[in-house]
Amino acid sequence: MITKKPDSLIYVVDDEFAVRDSLSLLIESTGQAVRSFASAEEFLDGYDPDCPGCLLLDVRMPGVSGLELQELLLNRGISIPIIFISGHAGIPDTAKAFRAGAVDFLEKPFSDGLLLKRVEEAIAIDIANREQREGQDKIQSRLALLTAREHEVMAQIVGGHSNKEVARVMGISNRTVEAHRSSIMEKMQASNLAELIMMVTQAGILEAKPNSGHYPFSGGGG
Amino acid sequence: MITKKPDSLIYVVDDEFAVRDSLSLLIESTGQAVRSFASAEEFLDGYDPDCPGCLLLDVRMPGVSGLELQELLLNRGISIPIIFISGHAGIPDTAKAFRAGAVDFLEKPFSDGLLLKRVEEAIAIDIANREQREGQDKIQSRLALLTAREHEVMAQIVGGHSNKEVARVMGISNRTVEAHRSSIMEKMQASNLAELIMMVTQAGILEAKPNSGHYPFSGGGG
DNA sequence: TAGGCAATGCGTATAAATACCTAGCTTGGG
DNA sequence: CCCAAGCTAGGTATTTATACGCATTGCCTA
Numbered sequence: 001m002i003t004k005k006p007d008s009l010i011y012v013v014d015d016e017f018a019v020r021d022s023l024s025l026l027i028e029s030t031g032q033a034v035r036s037f038a039s040a041e042e043f044l045d046g047y048d049p050d051c052p053g054c055l056l057l058d059v060r061m062p063g064v065s066g067l068e069l070q071e072l073l074l075n076r077g078i079s080i081p082i083i084f085i086s087g088h089a090g091i092p093d094t095a096k097a098f099r100a101g102a103v104d105f106l107e108k109p110f111s112d113g114l115l116l117k118r119v120e121e122a123i124a125i126d127i128a129n130r131e132q133r134e135g136q137d138k139i140q141s142r143l144a145l146l147t148a149r150e151h152e153v154m155a156q157i158v159g160g161h162s163n164k165e166v167a168r169v170m171g172i173s174n175r176t177v178e179a180h181r182s183s184i185m186e187k188m189q190a191s192n193l194a195e196l197i198m199m200v201t202q203a204g205i206l207e208a209k210p211n212s213g214h215y216p217f218s219g220g221g222g
Numbered sequence: 223m224i225t226k227k228p229d230s231l232i233y234v235v236d237d238e239f240a241v242r243d244s245l246s247l248l249i250e251s252t253g254q255a256v257r258s259f260a261s262a263e264e265f266l267d268g269y270d271p272d273c274p275g276c277l278l279l280d281v282r283m284p285g286v287s288g289l290e291l292q293e294l295l296l297n298r299g300i301s302i303p304i305i306f307i308s309g310h311a312g313i314p315d316t317a318k319a320f321r322a323g324a325v326d327f328l329e330k331p332f333s334d335g336l337l338l339k340r341v342e343e344a345i346a347i348d349i350a351n352r353e354q355r356e357g358q359d360k361i362q363s364r365l366a367l368l369t370a371r372e373h374e375v376m377a378q379i380v381g382g383h384s385n386k387e388v389a390r391v392m393g394i395s396n397r398t399v400e401a402h403r404s405s406i407m408e409k410m411q412a413s414n415l416a417e418l419i420m421m422v423t424q425a426g427i428l429e430a431k432p433n434s435g436h437y438p439f440s441g442g443g444g
Numbered sequence: 445t446a447g448g449c450a451a452t453g454c455g456t457a458t459a460a461a462t463a464c465c466t467a468g469c470t471t472g473g474g
Numbered sequence: 475c476c477c478a479a480g481c482t483a484g485g486t487a488t489t490t491a492t493a494c495g496c497a498t499t500g501c502c503t504a
């Protein structure tokens with residue numbers, strides 16, 4: 001094909017054309033693909049959930065503000081890393097953005113180098129998050145194949161109980177537990193107890209911490 | 223005893239007496255214990271690592287600033303949740319604070335209710351972090367009991383390999399592997415393969431993400 | 445130098461898991 | 475009404491894991 005799909009996409013959302021234009025030029029100079037939008041609605045329409053990327057988002061915009069878009073994305077389960085950009089924002093907005101998971105908050109004017117560094121960082125975060133979610137989704141789809149009874153048995157097994165114990169607790173025969181266990185291992189595509197436990201643990205983290213999203217950082221570095 | 227030890231401690235660090243005083247009074251009115259310090263150095267001296275709590279920290283102070291203290295605490299591995307308080311701070315400082323793991327950043331004047339809410343939140347975070355670290359420390363101390371050979375064997379076992387496979391890969395006898403396995407289970411105080419795997423997984427997370435620290439949040443809520 | 449510990453190995457025995465097979469019962473859908 | 479699917483259970487055989495005890499070698503330390 002002629003127009004090849006980029007491996008990552010930077011979205012720029014700002015109501016001012018001049019800002020979109022200069023940001024686009026800056027980022028495109030590094031060879032990365034950019035898509036610009038003048039409003040939150042346009043972005044939601046043009047967002048490609050299948051491509052890793054990050055979002056450069058203006059805080060103040062007519063209509064849906066940047067912070068409102070952030071909340072909207074959270075509610076929709078869209079977890080693209082957001083770098084806020086603002087000319088004159090206050091501490092409360094900044095704090096709110098960060099507490100809602102923003103990767104960074106840059107005040108204009110900022111250095112080109114800093115922005116590009118943050119963009120790179122954000123994309124790396126998104127890629128890592130996507131990989132993690134991909135693995136979790138695969139496990140979830142396997143878990144969906146299990147029957148209710150198999151779920152019960154699996155919980156016991158992962159909890160460290162032997163077939164005999166499971167049989168006693170559930171009030172069924174040893175053979176029945178073995179049969180369930182066998183189909184569990186097959187459906188989960190686990191060749192070991194170890195693998196099964198790893199899968200359940202990974203999927204369990206998904207359920208326990210739905211929004212840990214970003215932040216594989218250690219320190220400030222800014 | 224007469225002076226009972228509080229279950230949590232709020233540290234207030236600000237160079238202005240008036241600020242320390244009003245914050246202390248506000249927090250003490252909820253029945254929580256407070257310790258005030260006029261400088262970063264004083265705080266470092268009076269900090270009790272064994273008691274859960276949080277830190278209300280002024281950004282600008284003569285000598286070591288709030289942000290510098292935050293970095294200092296990070297470097298020393300002290301992970302007390304920090305709520306920054308500032309009269310006139312900029313976005314860059316706010317962003318830096320959050321990126322370094324701050325729980326919140328409040329601009330004066332702020333409502334008493336908001337502060338108290340954040341303090342409660344921060345303490346909950348610290349307690350959760352401490353519980354997690356406690357568990358990990360316990361596992362680490364057990365791992366330290368293992369010999370080098372036992373570590374190798376454990377890695378294989380947790381990786382899902384049977385004793386026979388481990389024996390073949392390591393070039394030793396089946397019986398030797400069994401002996402190692404037995405002492406591993408004993409030293410790790412695991413009664414199951416499942417428990418052993420859980421422990422190693424938990425400890426492994428510790429090594430992989432040393433600074434995920436705070437942030438069990440979902441959204442802004444402020 | 446003696447004792448302790450780690451690593452290695454063997455024997456024996458029991459317990460548990462796995463891999464095959466078959467089969468009755470129930471429930472929901474074509 | 476029958477078939478598919480799920481839950482149940484038994485038989486048999488093999489493979490693994492566990493739990494005892496015992497012995498040798500090498501290294502480090504009291």
